[in-house]
Amino acid sequence: xxxxxxxxxxxxxxxxxxxxxxxxxxxxxxxxxxxxxxxxxxxxxxxxxxxxxxxxxxxxxxxxxxxxxxxxxxxxxxxxxxxxxxxxxxxxxxx
Amino acid sequence: xxxxxxxxxxxxxxxxxxxxxxxxxxxxxxxxxxxxxxxxxxxxxxxxxxxxxxxxxxxxxxxxxxxxxxxxxxxxxxxxxxxxxxxxxxxxxxx
DNA sequence: CTGATTTTTTATTTAAAAATTAAAAATAAT
DNA sequence: ATTATTTTTAATTTTTAAATAAAAAATCAG
Numbered sequence: 235x236x237x238x239x240x241x242x243x244x245x246x247x248x249x250x251x252x253x254x255x256x257x258x259x260x261x262x263x264x265x266x267x268x269x270x271x272x273x274x275x276x277x278x279x280x281x282x283x284x285x286x287x288x289x290x291x292x293x294x295x296x297x298x299x300x301x302x303x304x305x306x307x308x309x310x311x312x313x314x315x316x317x318x319x320x321x322x323x324x325x326x327x328x329x
Numbered sequence: 330x331x332x333x334x335x336x337x338x339x340x341x342x343x344x345x346x347x348x349x350x351x352x353x354x355x356x357x358x359x360x361x362x363x364x365x366x367x368x369x370x371x372x373x374x375x376x377x378x379x380x381x382x383x384x385x386x387x388x389x390x391x392x393x394x395x396x397x398x399x400x401x402x403x404x405x406x407x408x409x410x411x412x413x414x415x416x417x418x419x420x421x422x423x424x
Numbered sequence: 425c426t427g428a429t430t431t432t433t434t435a436t437t438t439a440a441a442a443a444t445t446a447a448a449a450a451t452a453a454t
Numbered sequence: 455a456t457t458a459t460t461t462t463t464a465a466t467t468t469t470t471a472a473a474t475a476a477a478a479a480a481t482c483a484g
Contacts, residue, residue: 237357237423242350245422249348254442255341262332271461284443286462291441305451305460315421322417326410327340328332349472366431379473381432386471400430400481 251295252319256280257288261311261320264298268310343411346390351375352383356406356415359393363405 237245252258259278263269271289275282289309292298299312311317332340347353354373358364366384370377384404387393394407406412 237353237419241423242353245418246348246350246353248422249344249353249418253341253344253348255337258337258341258344259332272459281444282461283445283463287442290462302450305449307461319417319421322414323340323344324332326414327343328336345471367429376474377431378433378475382472385432397480400479402431 247295248297248316248319251291251297254288254291256285257292260285260288260292260309261297261316264309264311265317265320268301268308270306270308272306274309342390343392343414346386346392347411347414349383349386351380352387355380355383355387356392356411359404359406360412360415363396363403365401365403367401369404 252261256278260274263274263277269277271282271286274289275285278285289298289300293300293309297312297316298309301308301310311320347356351373355369358369358372364372366377366381369384370380373380384393384395388395388404392407392411393404396403396405
């Protein structure tokens with residue numbers, strides 16, 4: 235078999251976290267570099283509370299990290315594995 | 330922006346479809362070649378009805394296709410994009 | 425034709441995810 | 455200190471997905 239039970243669980247959690255239109259858009263946006271919550275909200279609409287909750291989902295799945303600056307919170311992609319996955323997605327779904 | 334609205338929708342649908350432990354395992358299993366519903370059910374447990382429903386989800390997302398032979402239904406991976414995605418997943422999550 | 429096998433479909437129940445709204449923290453500005 | 459800004463958290467409602475069980479199709483074997 236390709237995956238162990240534990241790898242299946244990890245992969246499922248990551249995939250589930252990025253399987254939402256808003257979260258997928260956020261991840262694409264973060265490919266440009268770190269952004270604060272307001273910038274993300276302005277870019278994609280929805281409410282800032284809703285965006286914040288989606289960011290929490292991504293953060294709990296270890297996909298993004300954040301840095302505080304005054305009362306702004308800057309979010310960015312956490313590791314190069316996620317970037318690699320996004321690049322593959324781009325190649326497969328954006329021709 | 331990296332994705333258009335429509336590409337986001339397509340990508341989200343595909344990701345959502347594969348973001349389930351049983352469905353992810355089925356896809357791995359199908360990397361070996363086509364299998365019928367009973368073979369999949371035996372491999373991973375659950376009920377045959379449940380497996381059939383998961384296969385329907387994958388089929389509606391255009392990820393797998395099927396071929397009828399008597400009263401057996403053989404399923405297989407539909408395209409190489411999905412295989413490429415699975416290979417990337419393997420590289421990223423199975424080290 | 426009858427009964428057995430394989431799979432799908434439908435209906436119901438249960439559980440999880442998403443959106444909305446309101447309230448709460450934390451910091452900054454006056 | 456008070457007020458405004460930015461973000462998070464919590465509570466509620468709504469929506470969607472999953473599992474289970476039962477019934478229905480389709481084909482095969484006798």
